[in-house]
Amino acid sequence: MVTQPKIKVEDLKLWYGDFRALHGVDLDINENEVTAFIGPSGCGKSTFIKTLNRMNDLIPYARVEGKVELDGQDIYSKKMDLNNLRKKVGMVFQQPNPFPKSIYDNIAYGPRTHGVKKKSELDEIVERSLRQAAIWDEVKDHLDRNALSISGGQQQRICIARALAVEPEVLLMDEPTSALDPISTAKIEELVSELKQEYTIVMVTHNMQQASRISDRTAFFLNGHIIETDQTRKIFTNPNQEETENYISGRFG
Amino acid sequence: MGSKILNGLVYLSTILTFGALGFLVLYILFNGVQYLTPSLFEWTYTTQNVSMMPALITTLYVVLGTLFIATPIGVFTGFYLVDYANRDNKIVKAISMATDTLAGIPSIIYGLFGMLFFVIFLGLQFSLLAGILTVTIMTLPVIIRATEEALIATGMPIRQASYALGAGKLRTLFKVVLPMAMPGILSGVILATGKVIGETAALMFTLGTATLLPQSLLASGRTLSLHMFILSGEGHNVNEAYATAVVLLLFVLVINGLSTFISKRLSKGGK
Amino acid sequence: MNDLKEKVAHGVFLLAAITSILSLVVIVIFIFTNGLPMMIDYGVFDFLLGTTWNRTTFGILPMIVGSIVVTIGAVLIGVPVGIFTAIFMAEFCPPSVYRFLKPAVNLMAGIPSILYGFFALRIIVPWVRDTFGGPGNSMLAAILLLGIMILPTIISLSESAIRSVPRSYYSGSIALGASKERSIFAVLVPAAKSGIFSSVVLGVGRAIGETMAVVMVAGNQPIMPRGLTQGVRTLTTNIVMEMAYASGQHRDALVATGVVLFVFVMLINGIFLYIKNKEAK
Ligand SMILES: Nc1ncnc2c1ncn2[C@@H]1O[C@H](COP(=O)(O)OP(=O)(O)OP(=O)(O)O)[C@@H](O)[C@H]1O
Numbered sequence A: 001m002v003t004q005p006k007i008k009v010e011d012l013k014l015w016y017g018d019f020r021a022l023h024g025v026d027l028d029i030n031e032n033e034v035t036a037f038i039g040p041s042g043c044g045k046s047t048f049i050k051t052l053n054r055m056n057d058l059i060p061y062a063r064v065e066g067k068v069e070l071d072g073q074d075i076y077s078k079k080m081d082l083n084n085l086r087k088k089v090g091m092v093f094q095q096p097n098p099f100p101k102s103i104y105d106n107i108a109y110g111p112r113t114h115g116v117k118k119k120s121e122l123d124e125i126v127e128r129s130l131r132q133a134a135i136w137d138e139v140k141d142h143l144d145r146n147a148l149s150i151s152g153g154q155q156q157r158i159c160i161a162r163a164l165a166v167e168p169e170v171l172l173m174d175e176p177t178s179a180l181d182p183i184s185t186a187k188i189e190e191l192v193s194e195l196k197q198e199y200t201i202v203m204v205t206h207n208m209q210q211a212s213r214i215s216d217r218t219a220f221f222l223n224g225h226i227i228e229t230d231q232t233r234k235i236f237t238n239p240n241q242e243e244t245e246n247y248i249s250g251r252f253g
Numbered sequence B: 001m002g003s004k005i006l007n008g009l010v011y012l013s014t015i016l017t018f019g020a021l022g023f024l025v026l027y028i029l030f031n032g033v034q035y036l037t038p039s040l041f042e043w044t045y046t047t048q049n050v051s052m053m054p055a056l057i058t059t060l061y062v063v064l065g066t067l068f069i070a071t072p073i074g075v076f077t078g079f080y081l082v083d084y085a086n087r088d089n090k091i092v093k094a095i096s097m098a099t100d101t102l103a104g105i106p107s108i109i110y111g112l113f114g115m116l117f118f119v120i121f122l123g124l125q126f127s128l129l130a131g132i133l134t135v136t137i138m139t140l141p142v143i144i145r146a147t148e149e150a151l152i153a154t155g156m157p158i159r160q161a162s163y164a165l166g167a168g169k170l171r172t173l174f175k176v177v178l179p180m181a182m183p184g185i186l187s188g189v190i191l192a193t194g195k196v197i198g199e200t201a202a203l204m205f206t207l208g209t210a211t212l213l214p215q216s217l218l219a220s221g222r223t224l225s226l227h228m229f230i231l232s233g234e235g236h237n238v239n240e241a242y243a244t245a246v247v248l249l250l251f252v253l254v255i256n257g258l259s260t261f262i263s264k265r266l267s268k269g270g271k
Numbered sequence C: 001m002n003d004l005k006e007k008v009a010h011g012v013f014l015l016a017a018i019t020s021i022l023s024l025v026v027i028v029i030f031i032f033t034n035g036l037p038m039m040i041d042y043g044v045f046d047f048l049l050g051t052t053w054n055r056t057t058f059g060i061l062p063m064i065v066g067s068i069v070v071t072i073g074a075v076l077i078g079v080p081v082g083i084f085t086a087i088f089m090a091e092f093c094p095p096s097v098y099r100f101l102k103p104a105v106n107l108m109a110g111i112p113s114i115l116y117g118f119f120a121l122r123i124i125v126p127w128v129r130d131t132f133g134g135p136g137n138s139m140l141a142a143i144l145l146l147g148i149m150i151l152p153t154i155i156s157l158s159e160s161a162i163r164s165v166p167r168s169y170y171s172g173s174i175a176l177g178a179s180k181e182r183s184i185f186a187v188l189v190p191a192a193k194s195g196i197f198s199s200v201v202l203g204v205g206r207a208i209g210e211t212m213a214v215v216m217v218a219g220n221q222p223i224m225p226r227g228l229t230q231g232v233r234t235l236t237t238n239i240v241m242e243m244a245y246a247s248g249q250h251r252d253a254l255v256a257t258g259v260v261l262f263v264f265v266m267l268i269n270g271i272f273l274y275i276k277n278k279e280a281k
């Protein structure tokens, strides 16, 4: 049996007003793998990753054409419940963006949004999510502290825990470590490798080593196109396309 | 021009500005405090006691009534402008223009309008309701602008975080954005309160100047500012006018203190 | 269900947002439909250029001139003092002093007209009477009063205009060996001129629209202004003086005075918004 990809993208195009940011992108994203997006600045990685949970809907002048299927379901169809989609496809941003609330309330926000009310149940979710994000031990004694009062690296792991708390199937991460110090970065990389047992992870990174360390597959973007997608090992050792070769060897970008 | 002269003008102007302010405040306090007698605070007004109590309570009525209407409308307008409408939308431009224009219309025009529309056309007579509705329109721009600024200042990332968790617009707005924007909105509401307390021209021909405490929304009354205007015009109640001025000034000082305090907290980024 | 809630909320917020537009439209309609017919009936020129105002004759030229003269006077006093004060606050004063001055300016903006008017009535009017003779209640008293009242508007806007000039302009000038004063007046202030100008426009709007304070000190005779120490009546005070007992054509004439004032204010606002938008680009 051929396994179906978790996410299947076909001929996806996106315009910001008149400016075309994506020119017909095709991509399969497999379950329980880490897929990395690399490419020079402005090539459309962030734009593309945001189409996967329709965060681009927030930009009024952005227009999408093409197809994105999650488990065979078109997420751009009229019937799609946007909030439910974003529950299934969570997101972690470049800048840690915890709410100015307590750590506990940050994590509980998502489950509460989706109807969990019981304190005991919330407690359980908060602990589980914080453990999964490998930050439980650091914050368990002051869950009522404002999430903005902890370090940037911790904040980012709170944001990951917050995303995990709604039990997503896919986790999108747009340069989650670019604003962090090397130690925090290492912690998050380790975390991502763990999380892929249970989740499908898509990650944008500018850091070539990072992509090669933790991803299974890599897609190389250039000017709104995917030039090449392959096993990460293959991309970094023996890419098919000359542009890919040039990019990873640091000749541009 | 020589540096010395310019320098001198800068210091001179500064002294004039703050000297005038200081003089005004101290002058009123020094001359008024002595006349603050208990009889000025008796429950009913007579020509003997010239009590300001009914006016004080009426002021409270007008402030509460105005905030009760203007706050939701103003805050919701802010919601619409920042979080619901597309920024380049024609309606948004029109609303912004209208808000700016309303902010620039002088009180006396509001007074005229209130009289023509609420008092005569709608038949509300000189009444609390006519007065409240008139100053409601006046204070809208203050609350709208404050809300707008406060909402914009919360920024996009915090909204994205909420949307990305599957929260809808309304939940994001009320559970995440609004708590952050609250101090800014509050200081707008306080500013609006100050405006209402100090208003005279817009209330004179809408609320009227009755000396009794209004017993219903359709009864006339006078706010403290109106009371003070009438006293100072009458010529034989100068002492009472001074005393009323003190009370009015105290209100203004408290209100300004509050709004300064809140915006200080705001600029420190809250807790 | 959730969708419905969002839709209802959207509708409610939109409705609230329309209130401003609606209010403005109704205000314009009511002021103009009540004032314009009288003006046309009476003769627009006779109304605008007539110099006599009494119970039966309604010429408002004295009030138009009064408003303009008083406003110009207030600007001549308030603008330089306000701008110099703004310069002090933006460039001269240490943060420890600024902490008190900024709230003081806000306080100045928050003090009600009636308190300014009362203060002027008690201090400025007697001073004018004693120093220059005449009744005291005069154009000069109104000018001094309004000069003070527009200060906070001028100061706040000018200060932020000066602060928003890129710091490099200033340091560039200092680096060339210019003195601090020279750098401020020859570089910073010119660079902030459109913001400063818009503060002046707003100050003009405030002065021309001020009513209750002016009525307490201006004397209010409805005749052509005859001198600084003599009484003057402005458009705003014309309305407030007589509205309480006016009826029939007299009342309409007062509303028509409002129309003229409104047009003035609209022009001023228009200029202000024009500058603001030009700056934004
Ligand atoms: N909201 C927007 N409105 C208009 N154009 C945009 C918007 N966001 C991105 N773009 C444009 O779309 C193109 C792709 O941007 P995108 O942010 O997706 O690039 P990226 O690959 O993520 O870059 P980086 O590595 O710098 O994050 C760029 O040319 C960018 O200027």
Ligand SMILES: [Mg+2]
Pocket (backbone or CB within 6 Å): A045, A046, A047, A174
């Ligand atoms: Mg990006």
